[in-house]
Amino acid sequence: MTIGLGAARRGTTMTGRRGARPLASLLASTILGWSLASPASEVWAQQPQAIDQHAIRFQIPAQPLASAIDAFIDQSGWQISYSTAVARDKTSSAVAGEMTPAEALRRLVSGTGLAVRLTGADAAALFDPLPQGDDQKTGALTLDTLTVEGAGIDPGVGLGGGVVTRGYVAEAARIGTKTDTDLKKVPQSIAVVSRQELEDRDAQSLVEAVGYSSGVRTGVYGFDPRFDTIHVRGFNVSSEGFYRDGLRDLGGSFSVFRKEPYGFEAVSVLKGPSSTLYGGGSPGGIIDVVSKRPTEQAFNEIEIQAGTRDHRQINLDTSGPVLENDTVLYRLTGLYREADTQYLAAPNDRFYVAPAVTLRSDDRDTHLTLLTEYTDLTTGGAAGYYTSPDLKTRIETGDPAWGDFDQMQWRVGYEFEHRFNDVLALRQNMRYSNIKADMRWTGINDISDDGATATRSTGRIRDEAWTIGVDTHAQADFATGPLSHTVLGGVDVSYIDSDYKYGAGTAPDLNLITGNYGQQAIEGPATLDLIRNTVRQRQTGLYLQDQIEIDRVVLTFGGRYDWLRSQAKNRLDLSSSTEHYDDNFSYRVGLTYLFDNGISPYVSYATSFAPTTGTSASGAAFEPTTGEQVEVGVKYIPDSLPLSINAALFKIRQENVLASDPDNVYFQIQRGEVESTGFEIQATTRPIDGLDLTASYTYLDMEIAAGDNAGKIPSGIPHHQITAWANYVFQSGLAKGLTLGAGSRFYGESWGNDTNTVKNDARVLVDAAIGYDFSALSPQLRGVSAQINGKNLFDNRAVTFASNLSYREEGREVVGSLRYRF
Numbered sequence: 001m002t003i004g005l006g007a008a009r010r011g012t013t014m015t016g017r018r019g020a021r022p023l024a025s026l027l028a029s030t031i032l033g034w035s036l037a038s039p040a041s042e043v044w045a046q047q048p049q050a051i052d053q054h055a056i057r058f059q060i061p062a063q064p065l066a067s068a069i070d071a072f073i074d075q076s077g078w079q080i081s082y083s084t085a086v087a088r089d090k091t092s093s094a095v096a097g098e099m100t101p102a103e104a105l106r107r108l109v110s111g112t113g114l115a116v117r118l119t120g121a122d123a124a125a126l127f128d129p130l131p132q133g134d135d136q137k138t139g140a141l142t143l144d145t146l147t148v149e150g151a152g153i154d155p156g157v158g159l160g161g162g163v164v165t166r167g168y169v170a171e172a173a174r175i176g177t178k179t180d181t182d183l184k185k186v187p188q189s190i191a192v193v194s195r196q197e198l199e200d201r202d203a204q205s206l207v208e209a210v211g212y213s214s215g216v217r218t219g220v221y222g223f224d225p226r227f228d229t230i231h232v233r234g235f236n237v238s239s240e241g242f243y244r245d246g247l248r249d250l251g252g253s254f255s256v257f258r259k260e261p262y263g264f265e266a267v268s269v270l271k272g273p274s275s276t277l278y279g280g281g282s283p284g285g286i287i288d289v290v291s292k293r294p295t296e297q298a299f300n301e302i303e304i305q306a307g308t309r310d311h312r313q314i315n316l317d318t319s320g321p322v323l324e325n326d327t328v329l330y331r332l333t334g335l336y337r338e339a340d341t342q343y344l345a346a347p348n349d350r351f352y353v354a355p356a357v358t359l360r361s362d363d364r365d366t367h368l369t370l371l372t373e374y375t376d377l378t379t380g381g382a383a384g385y386y387t388s389p390d391l392k393t394r395i396e397t398g399d400p401a402w403g404d405f406d407q408m409q410w411r412v413g414y415e416f417e418h419r420f421n422d423v424l425a426l427r428q429n430m431r432y433s434n435i436k437a438d439m440r441w442t443g444i445n446d447i448s449d450d451g452a453t454a455t456r457s458t459g460r461i462r463d464e465a466w467t468i469g470v471d472t473h474a475q476a477d478f479a480t481g482p483l484s485h486t487v488l489g490g491v492d493v494s495y496i497d498s499d500y501k502y503g504a505g506t507a508p509d510l511n512l513i514t515g516n517y518g519q520q521a522i523e524g525p526a527t528l529d530l531i532r533n534t535v536r537q538r539q540t541g542l543y544l545q546d547q548i549e550i551d552r553v554v555l556t557f558g559g560r561y562d563w564l565r566s567q568a569k570n571r572l573d574l575s576s577s578t579e580h581y582d583d584n585f586s587y588r589v590g591l592t593y594l595f596d597n598g599i600s601p602y603v604s605y606a607t608s609f610a611p612t613t614g615t616s617a618s619g620a621a622f623e624p625t626t627g628e629q630v631e632v633g634v635k636y637i638p639d640s641l642p643l644s645i646n647a648a649l650f651k652i653r654q655e656n657v658l659a660s661d662p663d664n665v666y667f668q669i670q671r672g673e674v675e676s677t678g679f680e681i682q683a684t685t686r687p688i689d690g691l692d693l694t695a696s697y698t699y700l701d702m703e704i705a706a707g708d709n710a711g712k713i714p715s716g717i718p719h720h721q722i723t724a725w726a727n728y729v730f731q732s733g734l735a736k737g738l739t740l741g742a743g744s745r746f747y748g749e750s751w752g753n754d755t756n757t758v759k760n761d762a763r764v765l766v767d768a769a770i771g772y773d774f775s776a777l778s779p780q781l782r783g784v785s786a787q788i789n790g791k792n793l794f795d796n797r798a799v800t801f802a803s804n805l806s807y808r809e810e811g812r813e814v815v816g817s818l819r820y821r822f
Contacts, residue, residue, distance in 0.1 A: 054100065054157050054165070055157070055158075055164075056075065056076055056099070057097065057162075057180040058072070058095045059095075059096055059477065060072060060075070061422055062092055063092060064090070064092070065087045065091060065092045065112060068092035068108055069087070072095075072105060076104065076105075077171075077639065078101050078105070078122045078123060079123040079124075080123070080124055080125070081123075081126070082114075083126075086127060086128045087114075087126070092109065093111055095107045096421075097365055097367075097419055098159060098367070099364055100296060101122070102124075103296070105124060109126065113129075114127065115128070115129040157195065157265065158265060158292055158294050158295050158319065158356075159293055159296060159329070159369075160415060161265050162180055163194075163290050164180075165196070167194065168684040168694050169194075170183060170192030171637070171644075173190060173266075175243075176190050177486075177556065178545075179475060179486055183637060184600040185554045185592055186556070186592075186602075187554075187590025187603065187604035187631075188271060188272050188590065188604055188631060189215070189271040189631065189646050190271070190646070191210075191213040191214060191215070191271070191646075191682060192267070192269075193209055193210060193212075193213065195266055196692070197694065197725075198266075198267075200692070200725075200739075200769060201743070201769065202769065202789035203261040204261065204813075205261065206228040206267070207219075207230060208791075209261050209264065209267050210267055210269060211745060212694055212696065212724075212725050214680040214697065214698050215233050215285070215678070215698050216231070216269060217230070217717060217721065217747075218231075219809060219810075220716035221383075221384075221716070221802050221805075222808045222809055223808065223809060224384075224807070225343070225346050225348055226380065227258075228242070231284065231716075232269065232271060232286075232287070233272070233650065233676050233678060233680075233700065234284060234678070234700050234702045234717045235285075235652070235657070235676065236284075236658065237281075237282040237285060237286065237287060239282075239668075240280055240281055240282045240610040240611075241281050241285060241610075242256075242257070242259075242286070242287055242289075243278070243288040244257075244289045245288070245290060245291055245429060246288060247492075247494075248281075248469060249433075250467040250469065250494060251465050251496070252435070252437075252463045252465040252498030252500055252535065253668075254437045254439055254461050255435040255436065255437040255464055255465040255498060256435070257433065258375065258377060258409065259289050260352045262315055262317075262352070263291055263292055263354045263373070264290065264291070264292065265290040265291060267288070267289055268287070268290065269285060271284070271650075272285055272606055272629040272652065273586070273606040273628065273652075274608065275562075275586035275607060275610070276559060276560050276587055277560065278492075279492060279494075279539055279560065280609075280611050281608055282608070282625075282627075283610075283627025283628070283652050284654075284676070291356070292317070292331055292354065292356065293356055293369060294330050294357065294369070295331065296320075296326065296329065298319070299318070299320060299821075300317070300318045300319075300821065301315070301316070301318070301819060302317075303315040303820075304817070304818050305815055306815070307339075307813065307814050307815030307816060308813055308814045308815070309340040309342070309348075310338070310339060310340050311339040311813075311815055313335060314335065314336050314337075315335045316334050317333045317334075318332050319331035327359065328357070328359055329357070329358040330356070330357050332355050332356075333352075333354045334354065335351075335352050336350070337349060337350045337351075342797075342811050343396060344396055344399075344517050344518065345381075345399050345400045345403035346379050346380025346403070347379060347404075348379055349377060350377040351375065351377070352373070353374050353375075354373040356369065356370060356371050357370045365418060365419045365420075367416070368417075369416075370413075371413050371414065372410075373410060373411050375407075376407075376408050377407050378404055378405065378406050378407075379404075379405045380398050380404065381440045381441030381459075382397045382399075382403055382441040383398070383807075384396075384806060385397060385806045385808065386806070387804065387805050395447075395454065397443050398441060398443075399518060400517060401442070401517075401519075401520060401522040402440050402523075403440060405441075406439075407435065407437045407438070412431070412433075413433075414429070414430055415427070415429050416428045423476055423478050425476075426475075427473055427474075429470070429471045431469050432467070432468045433466075433467050434467075437461070437462070438460075438461075439461040440459070440524055442456055442457075442458050442507050443458070443459065447512070452511070453509045453510065453511060454509060454510040456506075456508070458504065458522060458523075458524045459525065460503050460504075460525045461502050462500075462528060463498065464499050465499075466497045466498075467496045468494070469493070469495075470494075471492035472491055472492070473489060473492075473543075474490065475488050482550050483549070484549040484550070485548055487545070488543075488544070488546075490543055492541050493538070493539070494538070494539050495536075495537070495538045496535070496536070497534075497535075498535045499534050500532070500533045501528035502528060502530050502531040502532075503525035503527050503528035504525055504530055505526060507522045508522070532571035533571065534567075534571060535566070536566070536567045537564070537565065537566045539563070539564045540563045541560050541561065542560065543559070545557070546558065553594075554592040554593075554594065555590075555591055555592075556588070556591075557587070557590070558587065559585060559586070560586045560587070561584070561585050562583060563581075563582075563583045564580075564581070564584075564611050565580070565581055565582075566579070566582075566611065567580075582624050584609040584626070586606075586607045587606070587607060588606035589605055589606075590602060590604030590606075597638060598638030598639060598641075599634060599636050600634065600635045601633070601635075602631075602632075602633055602634070605630050606631075607626070608626060608629075608654075609624060609626050610626075617664045622658065622670055623656045623670060625654060625656040625658070625670075626655050626656065627652060628652070629650055629651065630651050631650040632648070633646065633648030633650075634646075634647055642686040643683070643684075644683065644684050645681070646682055647679070647680070648679070649679050650676075651675070652676040652677075653705065654674050654675075655672070655673050656670050657674045672704070672706035672707020672708070674705060676700060676701070677701045677702075678698065678699050679699045680696065680697065680698045680699070682696035690729040691726065691728045691729075692726070693727075694723075694725050695722075695723065695724040696722070697722050698720070700721075702717050704754065709754040709756075712755060712756045713751050713756055715751050715754050715803055716760070716801075717750055718748035718750040718760075719750075721747055721748065722745075723745045725743030726742055727739065727740070728740050728741070737773040737774070737775065737776025738776075739770065739771035739772065740769070741789075742769070744765065745765045746762070746763070746764050748762045750800075752800070752801025752802065753801065753803060758804065760798075760799070760800050760801055764796070765792045765794075765796055765809065766792065766794055767789070767791045767793065768789075768793055769789045769790070771787035771788070772786050772787075773785045774786070783820055783821040784818075785818075786817065787819070788814065788815070788816045789814070789815050789816075790812065790814045791814075792811060792813065
């Protein structure tokens with residue numbers, strides 16, 4: 001008998017490719033198969049490993065079965081074994097749309113009379129089932145239609161989102177092209193943080209989630225629980241580069257959407273300009289959060305956490321079909337947390353709930369997913385230390401008597417997709433959101449000559465923003481002679497209406513001898529009448545992109561035209577109100593060459609255009625920022641290994657850069673031009689079963705090219721940065737079920753101000769984790785696991801300066817978790 005191993009023609013047997021974790025292996029005993037809608041002769045047998053439930057987009061037309069299996073292998077990475085005899089003279093069914101590989105394989109063979117036996121997490125065998133009754137004679141196992149029970153096999157990976165990962169290794173993400181394109185074909189550097197990595201490191205914020213990615217700098221302003229401040233390739237993306245599910249997260253000056261990592265499916269970082277597809281975005285890059293989505297299989301999780309600084313938290317995540325109807329899926333994710341921070345005046349309290357529902361047609365050509373969220377959080381309005389003439393103090397500026405920063409935010413939106421045929425698909429994403437921020441703080445103005453008292457003032461900002469974003473695009477996949485095209489054309493519209501009020505007041509002196517924080521009544525500002533601004537901004541963009549493949553060459557080019565209208569009304573002086581009309585053409589062109597061994601060198605040129613919301617301290621609206629980048633890189637993503645390496649050289653130039661106002665920390669300014677030249681490399685891999693690794697190195701040479709402090713280096717950005725994280729799950733022996741993780745982050749020297757007169761020392765921060773899967777002790781404990789994560793284990797609270805202001809690294813944090821999945 002001839003056995004067809006389709007994967008073998010790609011140079012691998014796929015054995016051990018994913019290296020399923022013990023949790024998945026142990027829970028797999030609950031897997032009895034997959035629910036079938038096709039004839040009863042198609043069988044899914046009980047298997048020793050967990051089924052891969054990551055959704056992938058498939059495009060396989062009806063054709064001879066052997067050819068269809070080859071196409072399935074190419075698109076899924078699965079291993080399929082079968083006798084050539086059973087495939088002879090059989091025709092497959094067409095498969096199109098986003099679904100799990102198991103579902104795609106079921107559809108592919110429907111109508112052929114063949115049965116499917118799952119033989120591993122990403123492997124299956126096709127066979128001709130025995131006639132009825134013969135199985136009793138031969139002892140062969142044939143089962144009736146079966147269902148998957150006892151989910152908890154994986155972190156509950158939902159359908160949609162466009163991110164495909166295996167462990168830490170990413171294979172596809174929509175962020176680079178808005179299509180389901182292999183990362184090796186995208187002519188820009190992309191980093192993806194998978195759900196597994198987020199859980200292994202127990203990321204408690206977006207800042208922590210991306211902290212191990214190349215080209216990404218966190219902590220420029222030390223520990224700041226108020227905002228997710230992140231720099232990509234040296235540029236602050238907090239104002240212009242945050243996206244959720246492909247739509248930009250708009251906000252006001254302080255009404256900025258906070259993101260809860262427990263609700264993340266994954267995080268994607270596209271480095272360099274992205275205006276060709278997204279319009280607004282920092283020239284350094286954009287960060288797109290992929291929300292958790294409903295799952296095809298039942299998934300339930302409850303988790304409790306406790307840790308240092310009175311950290312108390314409970315998480316809940318439940319998902320699956322509604323009343324066993326696989327066309328209606330739901331998910332409900334939520335958490336409640338009470339915690340303190342290293343700042344006396346900054347708690348870390350949060351309530352978060354995110355319901356989601358997916359409706360889909362029986363043929364899976366039409367999908368509608370509703371994504372919603374409500375979050376209520378409280379932190380502190382002041383996060384930092386008084387900066388004296390010698391620039392180093394440990395005197396906290398905030399005071400809990402007047403220092404809460406309350407924020408309420410909600411969003412409701414949907415993702416719609418309809419595939420007309422194998423050529424044409426239509427998608428639309430929409431989100432409507434509201435943010436209310438009420439920020440109160442106490443600040444230190446001066447310290448007495450004897451160092452015994454500090455004079456203080458208070459401030460309050462109330463900032464509310466209403467936003468809406470809609471992105472509609474069509475995708476066409478077709479060929480013209482030897483050229484294969486993926487054409488994307490669309491229009492997106494965004495609108496924001498924000499209202500900003502600011503007032504100031506006095507506060508009693510602080511006794512620096514006794515440190516009487518919170519012991520004196522502080523009333524705060526009587527009115528909010530120093531600044532009252534309303535900002536309205538509307539952006540409309542038309543874009544077109546074509547990805548052309550011919551043999552090993554991939555040419556990606558596209559353009560976009562944007563129209564922008566910005567209004568800034570000064571409610572205290574209408575005569576100083578402003579209105580701007582801007583338009584801009586952005587484009588990207590890139591060339592990639594695909595070698596058989598997985599190496600893909602590329603080169604690209606891209607431009608950026610980004611509207612900026614908010615106003616300066618004077619009430620003036622900000623001008624849009626523009627930028628351009630040249631990037632040359634190489635990726636190594638072999639089919640035969642769970643490995644991804646991306647190295648890139650780049651040069652970026654940006655105009656109208658937003659930066660902290662050195663004269664008023666609570667506002668921003670725009671300066672001339674900044675240039676960033678650098679090199680970065682990141683590798684993620686699973687070299688052996690149970691071991692996941694990610695490591696990166698970044699070199700940045702930044703310069704203020706024009707404007708104030710021309711020729712100097714922007715503050716807070718080091719030349720060198722190295723990160724590495726490893727996580728190992730013991731596979732056998734007495735330690736089976738034990739998980740050990742460790743990582744470190746090195747940041748080189750940087751300047752503490754734009755005049756380059758103050759320098760920040762280099763530093764190393766060390767993180768670690770230990771966990772245990774209790775099913776290693778007994779099958780009755782299946783789904784129960786515990787984990788302890790420690791961040792900055794050696795409590796390195798080194799001082800860091802940015803814009804001449806003093807901050808410190810976040811001190812040691814330890815959080816323990818107990819989780820039950822069922």
